[in-house]
Amino acid sequence: MKKTVPYINNLKGNRVISMMTAYDYPTAKAVSEAEIDIVLVGDSLAQVVLGHDDTLSVTVDEMLHHVKAVTNANPSSLVVADMPYLSYHINISDSLKNAGRFIQEGKADAVKVEGGEKRKEVIKALIDAEIPVMGHLGLTPQSINRIGGYFVQGRDKKKRQKLLVEAQSLENAGAEMLLLECVPNDLSKEITSLLKIPVIGIGAGPETDGQIMVIHDLLGISCLEKPPKFVKDFLKGSSSVEVALKKYVKSVKTKKFPSRAHTFY
Ligand code: KIV
Numbered sequence: 001m002k003k004t005v006p007y008i009n010n011l012k013g014n015r016v017i018s019m020m021t022a023y024d025y026p027t028a029k030a031v032s033e034a035e036i037d038i039v040l041v042g043d044s045l046a047q048v049v050l051g052h053d054d055t056l057s058v059t060v061d062e063m064l065h066h067v068k069a070v071t072n073a074n075p076s077s078l079v080v081a082d083m084p085y086l087s088y089h090i091n092i093s094d095s096l097k098n099a100g101r102f103i104q105e106g107k108a109d110a111v112k113v114e115g116g117e118k119r120k121e122v123i124k125a126l127i128d129a130e131i132p133v134m135g136h137l138g139l140t141p142q143s144i145n146r147i148g149g150y151f152v153q154g155r156d157k158k159k160r161q162k163l164l165v166e167a168q169s170l171e172n173a174g175a176e177m178l179l180l181e182c183v184p185n186d187l188s189k190e191i192t193s194l195l196k197i198p199v200i201g202i203g204a205g206p207e208t209d210g211q212i213m214v215i216h217d218l219l220g221i222s223c224l225e226k227p228p229k230f231v232k233d234f235l236k237g238s239s240s241v242e243v244a245l246k247k248y249v250k251s252v253k254t255k256k257f258p259s260r261a262h263t264f265y
Helices: 007-011 025-032 062-071 092-104 118-129 140-146 157-173 187-193 241-253
Strands: 017-021 038-041 077-084 110-114 133-138 177-181 199-202 209-211
Touching: 007 077, 017 241, 025 062, 025 133, 025 140, 038 062, 038 092, 038 133, 062 077, 062 133, 077 199, 092 110, 092 118, 092 177, 092 199, 110 118, 110 140, 118 157, 133 157, 157 187, 177 187, 187 199
Parallel strands: 017 038, 017 209, 038 077, 077 110, 110 133, 133 177, 177 199, 199 209
Antiparallel strands: none
């Protein structure tokens, strides 16, 4: 059964949504067979596939190449295409054209954009064009030059309040799902209960509606000297990639992952 946006929305509140990145045809097949709910063709491919230092240099055409490879596998998972840096920052018209390419040429089911308040108008325009949108708050890697590093967001009172306001404003603008990256557990719990849309976390603790991992991290092949705290290598102790993917899904659904050891407090 093909998973749709309403199907994912109905899972709100159960903490069972499994999401993973994939960037090519065989991985998308494996992810689908493991019954992952959502596959993200993430701009993290700039780093984990293409070897760049950050996500900023990947283009719409490069992303599209990978989105097509993923959708060629006809995964039952909902396919979300990540809008890369500058593809939705210039004006609404360019944003619509770029998002439309991911849907029309790439055959993605939805797109993801980073940022809060300042993305409201773009999100409204995408929704008006019948393109479902996943928001992305917390640590937003496309803002790396402003943030100054990859670290936990929303620790102080002011930033915490700002994140709560931004999350609500993304939902009000029409975003159908939210990805929340690297925030302390109590804040992600508060955002998850504030919103009616599903919140899917990475480095956001166990209280969100679901979890996402970058597949290279999940399989222990991300070339990082020291993986971040929220990463778990599911291939360790598994007899195959297929077993590792299924273990991840089961760990999310049975609420065994993320544990305290993978959570920021
Ligand atoms: O691009 C990506 O892979 C992401 C991660 C946070 C999952 O957005």
